[in-house]
Amino acid sequence: MLALQNLTLFPETxxxxxxxxxxxxxxxxxxxxxxxxxLGCITVRPDRADDTDAKEDDLYQVGTLVMIKRMERSGxxxxxxxxxxxRIRVLEWKQQDPxxxxxxxxxxxxxxxxxxQVEAMKRNVQQMIQEALALLxxxxxxxxxxxxxxxxxxxxxxxxxxxxxxxxEEEQKMLxxxxxxxxxxxxxxxxxxxxxxxxxxxxxxxxxxxxxxxxQRDYVLRQQMRAIQKELGEDESxxxxxxxxxxxxxxxxxxxxxxxxxxxxxxxxxxxxxxAAPDYHVIRTYIDFILELPWRKSSEDKLDLNEARRILxxxxxxxxxxxxxxxxxxxxIKLRPDTKSPILLFVGxxxxxxxxxxxxxxxxxxxxxxxxxxxxxxxxxxxRGHRRTYIGAMPGRIIQSxxxxxxxxxxxxxxxxxxxxxxxxxxxxxxxxxxxxxQQNNSFRDHYLDLPFDLSKIFFIATANQLGPIPPxxxxxxxxxxxxxxxxxxxxxxxxxxxxxxxxxxxxxTAGQFKISDAALELIAxxxxxxxxxxxxxxxxxxxxRKVALRIAQGEAEHVDVxxxxxxxxxxxxxxxxxxxxxxxxxGVATGMAWTEMGGEVLFIEATLLPGGRGLTITxxxxxxxxxxxxxxxxxxxxHAAEFGIDPEIFQGYGVHLHVPAGAIPKDGPSAGxxxxxxxxxxxxxxxxxxxxxxxxxxxxxxLVFPIGGVKEKVLAAYRxxxxxxxxxxxxxxxxDDIPEDVRKDLQLIFVSTISEVIExxxxxxxxxxxxxxxxxxxxxxxxTPEAEPLTVKGQ
Amino acid sequence: MVKIDLAGxxxxxxxxxxxxxxxxxxxxxxxxxxxxxxxYQQMEITYSRFEKTIQFPAPIEGASLKRDYSxxxxxxxxxxxxxA
Numbered sequence: 001m002l003a004l005q006n007l008t009l010f011p012e013t014x015x016x017x018x019x020x021x022x023x024x025x026x027x028x029x030x031x032x033x034x035x036x037x038x039l040g041c042i043t044v045r046p047d048r049a050d051d052t053d054a055k056e057d058d059l060y061q062v063g064t065l066v067m068i069k070r071m072e073r074s075g076x077x078x079x080x081x082x083x084x085x086x087r088i089r090v091l092e093w094k095q096q097d098p099x100x101x102x103x104x105x106x107x108x109x110x111x112x113x114x115x116x117q118v119e120a121m122k123r124n125v126q127q128m129i130q131e132a133l134a135l136l137x138x139x140x141x142x143x144x145x146x147x148x149x150x151x152x153x154x155x156x157x158x159x160x161x162x163x164x165x166x167x168x169e170e171e172q173k174m175l176x177x178x179x180x181x182x183x184x185x186x187x188x189x190x191x192x193x194x195x196x197x198x199x200x201x202x203x204x205x206x207x208x209x210x211x212x213x214x215x216q217r218d219y220v221l222r223q224q225m226r227a228i229q230k231e232l233g234e235d236e237s238x239x240x241x242x243x244x245x246x247x248x249x250x251x252x253x254x255x256x257x258x259x260x261x262x263x264x265x266x267x268x269x270x271x272x273x274x275x276a277a278p279d280y281h282v283i284r285t286y287i288d289f290i291l292e293l294p295w296r297k298s299s300e301d302k303l304d305l306n307e308a309r310r311i312l313x314x315x316x317x318x319x320x321x322x323x324x325x326x327x328x329x330x331x332x333i334k335l336r337p338d339t340k341s342p343i344l345l346f347v348g349x350x351x352x353x354x355x356x357x358x359x360x361x362x363x364x365x366x367x368x369x370x371x372x373x374x375x376x377x378x379x380x381x382x383x384r385g386h387r388r389t390y391i392g393a394m395p396g397r398i399i400q401s402x403x404x405x406x407x408x409x410x411x412x413x414x415x416x417x418x419x420x421x422x423x424x425x426x427x428x429x430x431x432x433x434x435x436x437x438x439q440q441n442n443s444f445r446d447h448y449l450d451l452p453f454d455l456s457k458i459f460f461i462a463t464a465n466q467l468g469p470i471p472p473x474x475x476x477x478x479x480x481x482x483x484x485x486x487x488x489x490x491x492x493x494x495x496x497x498x499x500x501x502x503x504x505x506x507x508x509x510t511a512g513q514f515k516i517s518d519a520a521l522e523l524i525a526x527x528x529x530x531x532x533x534x535x536x537x538x539x540x541x542x543x544x545x546r547k548v549a550l551r552i553a554q555g556e557a558e559h560v561d562v563x564x565x566x567x568x569x570x571x572x573x574x575x576x577x578x579x580x581x582x583x584x585x586x587x588g589v590a591t592g593m594a595w596t597e598m599g600g601e602v603l604f605i606e607a608t609l610l611p612g613g614r615g616l617t618i619t620x621x622x623x624x625x626x627x628x629x630x631x632x633x634x635x636x637x638x639x640h641a642a643e644f645g646i647d648p649e650i651f652q653g654y655g656v657h658l659h660v661p662a663g664a665i666p667k668d669g670p671s672a673g674x675x676x677x678x679x680x681x682x683x684x685x686x687x688x689x690x691x692x693x694x695x696x697x698x699x700x701x702x703x704l705v706f707p708i709g710g711v712k713e714k715v716l717a718a719y720r721x722x723x724x725x726x727x728x729x730x731x732x733x734x735x736x737d738d739i740p741e742d743v744r745k746d747l748q749l750i751f752v753s754t755i756s757e758v759i760e761x762x763x764x765x766x767x768x769x770x771x772x773x774x775x776x777x778x779x780x781x782x783x784x785t786p787e788a789e790p791l792t793v794k795g796q
Numbered sequence: 797m798v799k800i801d802l803a804g805x806x807x808x809x810x811x812x813x814x815x816x817x818x819x820x821x822x823x824x825x826x827x828x829x830x831x832x833x834x835x836y837q838q839m840e841i842t843y844s845r846f847e848k849t850i851q852f853p854a855p856i857e858g859a860s861l862k863r864d865y866s867x868x869x870x871x872x873x874x875x876x877x878x879x880a
Contacts, residue, residue: 033834035827037843071839 001040001063001090001100002027003054008043008171009064010158011084019078023053027099028068028078037068040088040104046168056093062176063088065106084158087175110154112180121184122153125160128191135202154180157187166190243271246287254296259451263290286388289395289449292403298457299407302366303334315360316353317497318490321738322346322481326361340438341409343460345417345475347467348483351533354463355415357483362411367459370401375416380426383435385448395448398435398455409457417474418464429471436460436477484712485532485600487740488720491525492518499538503545514548516541516562523564526720527574532713544570584691588683590762591694592675593718593726594667595710600717602694605672605679606659613655620660623668630658632701633677636755637684640703644759646684656680671708673699674727677755678762687763694718695727695762703755711735719743727752727761798850803868804828804841810865812872814857819850821870 002024009015019025031039042063044054066082073079088104095101112118126148133144147159161174170190177183250263270283302308308330312323329342346354355371362369377383385396394400401412420428434440435455443452462478464470486494496518504514521541529536547570548560562570585591588607593600610617616634618627634656641648658676660667674697682689696714698706707729716739718726724746728736730753736744752758802810804825813820827843862873 029835032836032839033830033832035830035843037827037839067842067844068839069842071836073837 001042001102003059003100004041004043005049006046006168008161008168008175009041009066009082009084010162010171010175011064011086012155012158013162014069014081014083015162016079016081019080020076021053023097023099025078028071028080030099031068032071038085039066039068039082040064040090040102041066041082042088042090043168043172053096056096059090060172060176061090062107062172063090063104064175065104110177110180110183112153114181118153118180118184121181121188122156125156125184125188125191128188128195129160132191132195132198135198153184157183160187160191164190164194166194242275242284243267246270246284246291249291250287253291255290256295259290259295262451263287282388282393286448289403290451293399293449293453294402294406294408295453297407298409299367301333301337301409302364303330305330305334308364311364312360315363316357317494318486318740319353319357319483322357322483325479325481326364330365340456341459343436343438343462343478345462345464345470345478345480346483347464347480349485349532350465351531351535352483352485353533354483355413358411358413358461358463361459361461365411365459368405368407368410369413370405370410371413371415372397372401373415374428374432375419376421377428378421378423378425380428380431381447383428383431385446387447388450393448395446396431398444399446399449399453402453402455402458408454409459411459411461414460414462416464417462418466418469420469429474432474433477436462436474484710484738485716486534487716487743488522488525489742490740491534491537492521494534495521495525495537495541499534499541503538503542507542507545507549509545509549509552513552513559514545514562515559516544517564519564520562520567523567523574524571527576528567528571530576540571585689587686587688588679590675590679590682590689591691591718591723592672593694593696593714594672595669595713600710600713600715602717602721602723603660603667605675606661607676607679607683608657608659609650609683610655610657611653613657615655617655617657618659619657620662621664621666622660623666625670626660626668626672629670629673629699630676632699633673633680636677636699636701636703637680641684643756644681644685646681650684656683669708670698670706671696671710673697674705674729674752674755674758678758681759682763685763686767687765689762690725690764692723693725693727693762694721694723695758697727697729697732697752697758699755705729705752705754705758707731712738715739715747716743719747724748726750727758729753798870798872798874800848800870800872801868802865802870805865805870807865807870810870812861812863814859814861816857817852817855819852819856819872819874820847821850821872822847 002019004017007015007017019028028039031037040063042059044058045060048054048058064084065086065088066084068080068082070081071078087107087109089107091103091105093100093102129147133147147156157174157180161171166174170186174183174186174190177186246267250260250267255263266283266287270280270287273280273283305327309323309327312326316323326344329344332339333341346357348354358371359369381396383396383398385399386393395403398412402408402410405412414432417429417432420432422429435444438456441455444455445452460478467475467480500514500516500521501511504511524540524544525537528540531537544562544567548562551557551560560566568574585604588609590605592603592605594603616631618630622630634651637644637646638648638651641651658679660672674695677699678689678695681687696708696711698708700706711728711732712735715726715728715736725748727750730751733751736749739747750761752761798819800821802821802823802825805823806826810821810823813822822845824845825841825843827841856874860875862875864871864873
């Protein structure tokens, strides 16, 4: 008997075996010494398999009787070829040494119980074998025929058992199967499992194959494409030519040393990369960008001051002080060409010509003009760029504008700096600090470029509607030039010189076809628009011009002269009724002036006594500052009651209601202090405020008048309203120069520095409406009680 | 004629059987030299029982059969019968 490890032999199968152990070799030799050459083979239980010789109970009971067909020796081992013949069952172990010996019983062939079922399973198994063979391309045809042609289901099952490599336990089960039914069932189950594994394996293999094929196909296509391009003469071996081209441009370019070193380094990296590498295009774009920047290219400045003045005058009417400031800067540049360019900030309402003034400066200087709007910019990277590590990184707007300008000294307009945003991504205003600092901006580093660029030659002009939102450090870096609104007279001039001719051209008319009278323009300026600038006015002139164009195009007229009446006809009824000076003011009402983003306005402050009331009621959407100045005014008058001839009892017996129309518009600021004081003083004394007088100024509790802003706008507004007598703080005297001469000569300006002076100048001397006598405190309460009743009834 | 390489066979034990179109030859090759204590260095010859089946294209039943065993070859002569 031969003990087998990890292997079960089946009848009817031929298997080569290696025999190495002395006991096994002894068994083989003993078998060969018989005429039949028969050997019993029995398998060691898998859980007992080890290096020692197997004992009786380590072995299965059922094995196979085999015939040794061949034997040869190689060194100390033997190789034998055996053919299974019968199944055997061990009856009794006779001997352990020198080899195993046992008496066995030959087992009958597996019997068939249900022939039909066996046949069905056989066919099924054959079907599966066919499938399995399809997955194994290298099986010889003879084997296929042998397997599929086999008519005996039992032989087929044994063959499968030996081929499938199932493991000892499964194999032994098949060997021990008593009936063909069970044998085939086992064979079927095992084959099915193996087939599944094979299919899975083949699927994995074919997927890997597909992937490989795709890569290979791409490669081939790419090669073909290259060949085609070469045929078309489109690239002389592609990337090499491109790099060569860049290198030539690099050599010709006038670059600072540091930039050249960096560009060289990037170019070397580019040459090493295949063009399909993702970095390739990033680097190429970067080098391209470096080459396109005007590192040392400047435009020549035109420094003829007379010419500059002529250009400025030609483009803009009025704005004398602004033009003067600009000419001063030009003069400095002329005398000292290496001087740092100034950084200007134009502040003013919309439509007054801030942007076009920047354009004129560029024209006067002969420089390129680049404009960028900063309104709503929230991201610092927008100005300073993204680092090149990011996908889709781009340089910031500053550097991009310079590239567009193609020179390093353009006039760069930063529009709407007061409308910069800021969020968690950073504060663009902080980036502007560096850009606008003449000490630092000669080596500005854009994140994308990562090389220092000299911004100091750029003439920066920022514009804003309001100074307030601009951070103080930023404000500090710029020369602030205020552009106040235009007076109606200036608007008329601007309309005649610029707006009308422009609208004539834009609407396809000629100067002969469209004439508009001064009175008509004035009407448009005062009754159809309310603005500091001229934008709406231009729109209105434009719509008049369009209507005229329509008439001419329809052949109704050869040419049209527009006067006041036809303006009403074309534009409809007037849109605005300016707050006119009231002919007569009751006691407790005073005329004030306010500054708005659209220019100035006149407003009235109304106060009234409330018998039996308490304290100060304030209405009209007034801000905290304005409310506080109202309280200060009342306190001042109370504490100085005797001086102004006011009965102190009145402060206790009556409350005061202060109202500022129009009630829907929020108002704030300290400059109404003087007006509120006048209104209250008038209320308490019964002396009316002079209706021809408007006033402005901040007050203190000690009775001083402080200066305020926006003098020009306010005075112009009062002038428009027909007021000719104006009270201003003494310390605003210097601002009067801003007021156009033609307006100023009509005005009577009174400068005041204390509240006493204000009251003296503003109030009429006569007591027109004497204030009611103060009520005794008890009477106050008695008077109030009955009034409370109807209110509760109303509530129900 | 069928010629088969069959050396070392006792010709008395050869059985030849014809069924339909099949010719079946069975027999046994015995190792006549072996005895107790005999050890092989190498064994190239397959002993023991064997069986060979030859399939013909047409039925051969009824054909006359003549066999001859000499020099290790078995030669079988088949003659077409009257009714084949």
